Amino acid sequence: MFFSVIIPVFNRPEELAELLRSLSVQSYQKFEAIVVEDGSGITSESVVRKFKNDISITYLVQSNQGQGFARNNGMSKAKGDFFIILDSDVILPRNYLWVLDEKIREKKLDAFGGPDAAASDFSSLQKAMDFAMTSFWTTGGIRGKLKDPSKYQARGFNMGVSKTVFLKTGGFADPNRGEDIEWSIRIKKAGFKLELVEEAFVYHKRKNTLISFAKQAFSFGRNRVNVSRFHSEAIKLVHLLPTAFSLFLVSMIPISMFFPSLFTFQLFLIGFWGGMIFLNSLIQYRSASVALLSIITSLTQLVCYGFGLVYEYLKKLVNG
Structure with missing residues (x-):
């Protein structure tokens, strides 16, 4: 499976650098990264440039529209079979993409949400x-410990959808006000299978x-x-x-x-x-x-x- 990792960013170049560094050492390497600069005053262009040789990465710039619409922009340009949406302030465990590939196939998921954790440092x-x-x-x-994983509403810091889900549902309907929860509900109403993948956690710098x-x-x-x-x-x-x-x-x-x-x-x-x-x-x-x-x-x-x-x-x- 080929993943497109969508990352909206707003004035957070240092945090983005940590996320891209964790992407560059993933054990699963079939992915592209799309960074969407959402009208930042402090841009991440120099950070993205540093990872050009380590990651297949695209850098998009838009006027400030909110993270929901920035993600839509990234997904509209994505080449992957499955889109992974991350916030710029997360860091990935080394086997994150490997775990996702396994669980998406095993559970036959159209979409997923993952939990977050704090790293030891x-x-x-x-x-x-x-x-x-x-x-x-x-x-x-x-947010991440449900007995019934199908009841989970994915959060934008760690979620993903198939390309088919994006095309059928149109992506986020709101720029930045619970847009992830709204889309999760709409995805399920459209008949797609969205579940919590508890093993696909990210380290979340709040x-x-x-x-x-x-x-x-x-x-x-x-x-x-x-x-x-x-x-x-x-x-x-x-x-x-x-x-x-x-x-x-x-x-x-x-x-x-x-x-x-x-x-x-x-x-x-x-x-x-x-x-x-x-x-x-x-x-x-x-x-x-x-x-x-x-x-x-x-x-x-x-x-x-x-x-x-x-x-x-x-x-x-x-x-x-």
Whole structure:
């Protein structure tokens, strides 16, 4: 199978260099890479040039249109049988493409989504952010640990579709607001087989600061509502849990003043939740500092996602 690896990039030449380096040492070499520069002020042209002798690579430049449409541009120029879509801030394990080739054939997949992980050399904060985005205790576990892989909705940092799927469905319908989830739903509605391939994980370098991580989580909540504009069934009970958690935290203020016994019980629940996060993270990363940071990032992820969903839902009601 010949893969076309589609990589949109916006002002991230250093991260792109790491991704291209991991592509250049893949054990499976039947692929091309297409980098789509989406109106960047800091371009990646010099980075792409450095890998010309190591990878079959094409460099496309467009005005800023958003990552969804940048990916469409890349796929429209691709020569492969199967298109792999990656964000520029991921790094691939050496056997990533080999695993994909095997699993796509074995499962007879038309499309796939893969999970993400933190590499051992990532910073403590990046590991804590990875925990928050993948843990059972934050609802993040639905991203890459499903009992039924056919229920998975692929994310744009690590997903892929056959050329036939792209031609039949037309690619991404939105530039940058849950466009990956929307397309996943549409792919399944069109009768194609999309599943999680748990073995095809990527190392995902997330945001560099807690503030940028919070902004991203807030936008994820907003994005889920945006997807519901295309597919009314997109918001399920699990997506409301972060909002319920956030309202629970807010309720602790008045309850502490008027119902001290109930407030004590609330503190117990929050303490238990934080303790389980600390323990799980400690077991996973063997680092007390990462475990402590995981409590902070998990709290940030849930609260910001929850309020992002409420914000966009109210906006949807007002604007129609």
